[in-house]
Amino acid sequence: MNKKTVKDVDVAGKRVLVRADFNVPLDESGEITDDTRIRAALPTIEYLRDKGARVILCSHLGRPKGKPIDELRLTPVAKRLSQLLQMKVTKTDDCVGSQVESVVAKMKPGDVVLLENLRFHAEETANDPDFARQLASLADVYVNDAFGTAHRAHASTAGVAEFLPAVAGFLMERELAFLGKALADPARPFVALLGGAKVSDKIGVIENLLPKVDKLIVGGGMANTFLKAQGHDVAESLVEDDKLDLAKELLERAGSKLLLPTDVVVADAFAVDARHKTVSVDSVPAGWRILDIGPDSVETFKKVLMTAKTVVWNGPMGVFEFEPFAKGTVAIAQVLAEIDATTIIGGGDSAAAVQQAGLSGAMTHISTGGGASLEFLEGKALPGVEALQDKA
Ligand code: ADP
Ligand code: MG
Secondary structure, eight states, rough: OBHHHHHHHHSSEEEEEOOOOOOBBOOSSSBBBHHHHHHHHHHHHHHHHTOEEEEEEEEEOSTTTTSGGGHHHHHHHHHHHHHHHTTTTTEEEESSSHHHHHHHHHHHHHHHHOOOOGGGGGGHHHTTHHHHHHHHTSSSSSEOOGGTTTTSSOOTTGGGGSSEEEEEEEHHHHHHHHHHHHSSSSOSSEEEEESSSSHHHHHHHHHHHTOOSHHHHHOOOOHHHHHHHHHOOTTTTOOGGGHHHHHHHHHHHHHEEEEOOSSEEESSSSSSOOOEEEEEEOOOOOOOOOOOOOHEEEHHHHHHHOOEEEEEESOSSSSSTGGOOOOOHHHHHHHEEEEEEEEEEEEEHHHHHHHHTTGGGGGGEEOOOOHHHHHTTTTOHHHHTTTTOOOO
């Protein structure tokens, strides 16, 4: 990675503003239901504390749309951080202003302060320069560890870097290292596994990956449009008819590089308790819909995946939220867990599916940024990454 990291700057005694991604899921009572994102930020926070920095954390949570909303305060995050770091993490009531300034002024080396939800100010998402300057004025160094929001040019992800030396945290570094290497210099064979609901969500990824991969496996709902483009009758399956021409063109361009399911699990309704059966892709019954890949497809995909040295997976193979249609996704996750390859999972639902299968620990890297990893796989520059200083 050619971006400077926390290791490339002197942080001893400095006030360090860390943009983290603490956008965690909360239940109705405001309890954190999954603290993966908080845990993912710990290595950077702990490193900075060790070096004697004053650590000022900031993040967004949910979509408050520029107004303070009590349910979206970062109080539960501060509480969880205090537990995980085994120290008091003070949370301020705002992210800029005089109260914040006086709290920061009293910080000692090793202290950790969490600023209130950045998106209580509309200036955050508007990347307002004055707001960015106010945030920057709290610190001497800026660290971006929020890969999950790196695809957005906001005040805390891009604007603030205009006013402070800006470097990557360890999570950001790790994300860029794995995704970057897979795209730029993958160990081969390099296989991409794409699924999920819609072709239209993943066109950019297909276009960018097709020339780079040795094989492109397509499953999930998006395979239906390709199957229909090949002339199969997919009945009531989710299909994007306005993408049929594109699918034909991609099939032609990809040739034998692109693999589609040969059998599928079909259901008589889009429901967890629907009647279902496995059929060949050329025998989808009228009135039924494809909700998963079948066992023959899993076998075919497995043969290809067994030879791979790098696998990037984005998008589940079926409607994994319904247990009867999760088998294809789980079977593929098991294959990835077994093979001797660098396995990278991008995409929020894909990561959830792997976690649901209990196989998170068996993957090389699970991206913490759904949208950001998707844009990275599309080959787009991420503003939050661009804003960081290059290594000399
Ligand atoms: P990710 O978040 O990993 O990028 P997507 O958001 O693109 O993945 O797609 C995930 C969604 O795709 C899931 O909600 C899943 O139910 C849906 N999906 C997968 N296969 C099908 C299918 N055959 N028909 C309808 N929806 C599907
Ligand atoms: Mg998704």
